[in-house]
Amino acid sequence: MSRIVKTPQPPYYAVIFASQRTEGDNGYGKMADKMVELAAKQPGFLGLESARNHELGITVSYWRSLDAIKSWKENSAHQVAQERGKTEWYENFALRVCKVERQHFFEM
Structure with missing residues (x-):
């Protein structure tokens, strides 16, 4: 993604995938x-915001609720991608779920 996402006022959740x-x-x-x-x-x-260089990729997706994150995790097409990630695409990864309580934006 090439831009910073404008999220609503907290609280909401961030899923960080490195x-x-x-x-x-x-x-x-x-x-x-x-x-x-x-x-x-x-x-x-x-x-969603995402960046990758030749060594590391980081994607942060933003969600209204933990239930929305759970539904995405259980999506059948997403489950196929998750399995291929484990068997073909990733040497390793980390997934973190965080509650966003505060935010600040700056624009020129």
């Missing part, structure tokens, strides 16, 4: 695009 990829694309880019499109249609989805 990962190190395996070599090659192996369909990763196409699936990642599909997951962003699908997540955006999920009830409670507030937005």
